[in-house]
Amino acid sequence: MEAILKDPSGAVIGLDFDGTLSPIVPDPASAKIHPAAPDVLAELGAHVGAVVIVTGRPVATALELGPGLTGVPGLVVLGHYGFERWEDGRVSAPPPPPGVPRAAAELPLLLDSLGLHDVSIEDKGRAVAVHTRRAPDPEGAFAALREPLAALAAKHGLVIEPGRMVLELRPPGMDKGHALGLFLAERDARSVMFVGDDLGDLAAFDAVRASGLPGVTVCSGSAEVTALAERADIVVDGPDGVVALLRELTTAFSRS
Structure with a gap:
């Protein structure tokens, strides 16, 4: 956290979507991003090197469920665990697997x-x-x-x-950890934070530690999954806690 606060332009802030930026709901199609998240992410994006959402959702679905995300400065969305990429309004992806x-x-x-x-x-x-x-x-x-x-x-x-x-x-060959690791190398990151809530985010936690960068892992806590909390540096109370933590960061950046 000290490295992120001292050198925000070198920081990559990575986030899962469901359970992290969006509360878990019985019907995945009815999920919606936390109402405060787009504005907080927009403030964050104005300070840090990159904000990247790494999700199992298709890019189009994540953007549809997160109105306002397209206004986040420099946002990158890696959908389908990194097989899809949205940046500057464009989506790139290999052909769908048969x-x-x-x-x-x-x-x-x-x-x-x-x-x-x-x-x-x-x-x-x-x-x-x-x-x-x-x-x-x-x-x-x-x-x-x-x-x-x-x-x-x-x-x-x-x-x-x-x-x-x-x-x-x-499909095999890609997970959140691999996607995050490639992104960190591409951006020449100097520090990294990743926030997730589910088992698929463990690979991203591993990527933070394997990167060799000053890094922090954050669990969006729930009663359903405890494995992440056991591995996280910080545990917050669901999407409300995630938004509060990110707001604290933006406030700290504004003061510095």
Whole structure:
């Protein structure tokens, strides 16, 4: 934190989206960014080297759920764990992997065979996720799905990413840690902070430590996931706590 405060122009501030900038809700399609987050990020972006959102969501979805983000100075959004990139109003990405639509086509029959009719499928284009939060027994449904979905992912050359009552099938070769590490090298960062809430953010925490830069990891705390809190330098109380921490940073920058 001292390095970030002393040299903000060399700092990269990385953030997850769901559970970090946006509260977790039963229906992922109805998620919305914390109402204060865009303004706080805009203030932050005026001081630091870069603000980068690293999310499993498609870039377009993250921007749709986060109105106002496009006004954040120098913002970069790395969607689909880094396979997609939004910067200066433009999106770049490799072609979609063929295994995702094939797995998505098989999912309804698989869920029906398991008797899981109250889970929801989210087709992200470059990934497909199964959410169990709205099932009568969310944790039981999650446990019942892990092995069958892992087998389905392997069949189509995908990997499975567990999260907060969600199992996501996505292409291998990229995760939040790899995406963040590449971004830090590209920007010639001199310090880094990453804020996340879920298991997929552990790779980004590892990237902060592997970078060799002065860095700080922040957990947007919840009762659902404790692994991040155990590894974080700072734990805050959900998206409200994240926004408060970022506001403290902007206030400190303004005073210096």
